Amino acid sequence: MNTVIKFEKVSCEIFLSVGTAEVYQNIKLPKRATAQSAGYDFFAPTAMDIAPNQTVTVATGVRALMPADVCLMIVPRSGLGFKYKLRLNNTVGIIDADYSDSDNEGHIFVRMTNESDKPLHIDAGEAFAQGIFVHYLLTDDDDVTEKRNGGLGSTSTKNQL
Numbered sequence: 159m160n161t162v163i164k165f166e167k168v169s170c171e172i173f174l175s176v177g178t179a180e181v182y183q184n185i186k187l188p189k190r191a192t193a194q195s196a197g198y199d200f201f202a203p204t205a206m207d208i209a210p211n212q213t214v215t216v217a218t219g220v221r222a223l224m225p226a227d228v229c230l231m232i233v234p235r236s237g238l239g240f241k242y243k244l245r246l247n248n249t250v251g252i253i254d255a256d257y258s259d260s261d262n263e264g265h266i267f268v269r270m271t272n273e274s275d276k277p278l279h280i281d282a283g284e285a286f287a288q289g290i291f292v293h294y295l296l297t298d299d300d301d302v303t304e305k306r307n308g309g310l311g312s313t314s315t316k317n318q319l
Contacts (some may be wrong), residue, residue, distance in 0.1 A: 163224045163291055176217040177203065185219035188250060188289055197288030198243045200268065206280045208272040213247065221264035224255045224291060231290045232268060243273035262299040
């Protein structure tokens with residue numbers, strides 16, 4: 159069981175399926191801006207121009223390692239949300255602890271839409287989203303034993319309802 163919390167780059171091999179070696183070399187791991195910041199800033203691996211109402215998917219090149227009772231919540235940086243109505247397409251991204259064991263090494267993707275009426279430019283290396291680690295609890299009668307067998311969307315319960 160994993161007992162550390164940290165960010166790592168996914169392997170170059172995994173990243174090359176969606177990006178270039180040059181971009182991979184310049185990936186910055188998430189960092190907090192101040193000693194009391196809750197969120198770890200995620201940095202754009204490349205420059206992005208996002209037109210009004212345009213949706214983009216960012217392959218961050220980052221994975222998160224964390225204990226089984228922790229998840230990582232991904233949200234837009236508040237300034238970008240306030241000024242550009244930048245929204246994550248899934249509202250809040252939840253990265254489960256076992257996602258790092260998936261076939262894509264837990265590669266974190268951020269899909270977002272500029273819902274404003276003005277274009278948004280994000281420079282390579284500029285913070286565009288933030289991740290917050292959160293402990294969570296289980297109910298006393300929780301008896302789930304299933305293991306993750308894939309990446310994004312692989313824990314769907316649609317067949318269990």
